[in-house]
Amino acid sequence: DAGVIQSPRHEVTEMGQEVTLRCKPISGHDYLFWYRQTMMRGLELLIYFNNNVPIDDSGMPEDRFSAKMPNASFSTLKIQPSEPRDSAVYFCASSLGRGPLSGELFFGEGSRLTVL
Amino acid sequence: AQKVTQAQTEISVVEKEDVTLDCVYETRDTTYYLFWYKQPPSGELVFLIRRNSFDEQNEISGRYSWNFQKSTSSFNFTITASQVVDSAVYFCALSVGWGKSTFGDGTTLTVKP
Secondary structure, eight states, X not given: OOOOEEEOSEEEEOTTOOXXXXXXXXXXXXXXXXXXXXXXXXXXEEEEEETTEEEEOTTOOSTTEEEEEEETTEEEEEESSOOGGGOEEEEEEEEOSSSTTTTOOEEOOOEEEEEO | OOEEEOOOSEEEEETTOOEEEOOEXXXXXXXXXXXXXXXXXXXXXXXXXXXXXXXXXXXXXXXXXXXEEGGGTEEEEEESSOOGGGOEEEEEEEESTTSOEEEOOOEEEEEEO
């Protein structure tokens, strides 16, 4: 089975531009998470979904960030407008909420965002 | 609120040495789950182990072993006979329910040949 797929792998953009990161979770997983990793702040949970419904978005830094999950196989994280301090690696992860593998996070390879 | 502390920021060992990575957690919940993840230089995060709060049995998987002690709120990870390929950042994480996991800051392990 394919793992979590994220795109783009690398994104370089200029301040003020809109950035959209995409994620395809593992088929059958009912939880989807967006994390951000920086040297200063480590791994931060931004938002997570259960059965496509946002459950906790308290980690979203500000209104410039938004996330959607229109169906079970696709999610987006959008930053508009982007700022240099948004530069980070953004990870998408999915997991099962039941069964012997429940709770284990399966991460994508990450999207490295650089905002100039 | 949940908290995970990995006091060791960086550890450097020589190949074949044993090394223990410490993890201390805080939670008021009686049911919780503990995890270890590995992030090699390539960047992806890989799941290593999950432990339930009601199961304090230690676990061994090859050169890896985990020591879970509720009395000290610790979930330590030992690599026996370390190898260069073990060089990575290791994260301990805590989850209450199947929702959000709280990660520690990670321990960077360098294994020198």
